[in-house]
Amino acid sequence: MSHNENSSSSNEYSEWEAWVVQNNRQLDEIITKLLIEDHPPRARRRYCDQERKQGEACLVEDYLVDNPTYDQATFRRRFCMQRPLFFRIVTGVTANDLYFQQRHDTTGRQSLSPLHKCTTAMRVLAYGTSADAQDEYTRRSEIVTKDALIKFIEGVISCFGKKYLRRPNEADLARLLHVREERGFSGMMGSIDCMHWTWKNCPTAWAGQYAGRSGKPTIILAAVASYDLWICHAFFGTPGTCNDINILHLKERKTI
Incomplete structure (x- = not known):
């Protein structure tokens, strides 16, 4: 092999090596940029003096x-x-x-x-x-x-x-009925009230039967409480028309 051929091969190798180095440098820049954009530096938590x-x-x-x-x-x-x-x-x-x-x-x-x-x-x-x-x-x-x-x-x-979130016994019922009778509400144990909770993730198939007065699906919490805020009964999740009469009827059917 002549001297000119050796010199030509050496030049081609040097050009190829320079091309590889340049491409690797460009690839490193692209990867570094992607990593920085995908994972930005975490900001330090700001302390808020709420007084x-x-x-x-x-x-x-x-x-x-x-x-x-x-x-x-x-x-x-x-x-x-x-x-x-x-x-x-x-x-x-x-x-x-x-x-x-x-x-x-x-x-x-x-x-x-x-x-x-x-x-x-x-x-x-x-x-x-x-x-x-x-x-x-x-x-x-x-x-x-x-x-x-x-x-x-x-x-x-x-x-x-243990005292206020339990079912009443016979002595409790007698006491409640006696207090109600003295106040002019004979036979009344407590007062029923309801609260509607909006059901954000209600399944579409159930939305109709759980639609509340606002038109949005709601879950109702019904509770019977005495004059001293003793919760005698609580029921959660009644579908359909949510009024006091329907809830009482549902409670009677479940009791039977």
């Missing part, structure tokens, strides 16, 4: 002090109970669960008071709104409000379920 002490002070001044902004009737309408009953529930769930007891966290910051936690949960229950709907007033995040709501419900069941 929760201000929210707690506002709740206390509005409802829980000796001379609150809103009177007893407003409290009863907005929280679906009298103020003494609310304080009784707060005392019970606080003594039963460390979550509601006021302590200091790892940073030394004092946690929210039991009144603030229970009032936040009660507002969600009474108004039937989402957990973040009360954020601007109660100054609590959605996650914290959900935790307080779940803990509050569990605490109520644990503290008062």
